[in-house]
Amino acid sequence: MSAAPAREARAERPGDAWIIALLFALAFAYDTVEAVANLQQLPLLYLGSGIEASVPWWLLIAGVAMPASLFLAALWIGRRMRLVPRAGVLLVALGVSAQLALFAEQLARQIAVSALGG
Incomplete structure (x- = not known):
């Protein structure tokens, strides 16, 4: 039995x-x-609930900056990586960005509940 011929690595195109x-x-x-959208809509929700002083502006601004920061960092x-590890x-x-967005949403909800006295 002969060993299967080794596959040649394909050249990656830029x-x-x-x-x-x-x-x-x-x-x-x-x-x-x-x-x-959260930056635009959440303050209106807080205003409608009468807790406009509790709007977490730092969280909303961080939510806008985080996806671009993570993309540039990635x-x-x-x-200097090959294509597949770079995509990984x-x-x-992208997964971290999604998780941080969910965390920010949960944190904003907790801030609203505590501001409402609940």
Whole structure:
């Protein structure tokens, strides 16, 4: 029996990395749009509830800045990696961005409940 011939590694094209980065940029942009919507709508909800002094502005601003910061950090970390590990780093950063968005939403809810006296 003879051993199977080893597969040659495919050469990566520079355009492939740009395509992956663009696809992840769209996903991070969606997270940013959600954060901007929260920045616009949450103060109105707090105003309607009569707790406008308790609006967590720091949390809303951090929510807008976080997706872009994570995307840039992932690009910087993966800058010398091959395509698949670079995509993995971007995927982990996207997951962290989603988790932080959920955490911020929960924190804003807890701030509102405590401001309402509950």
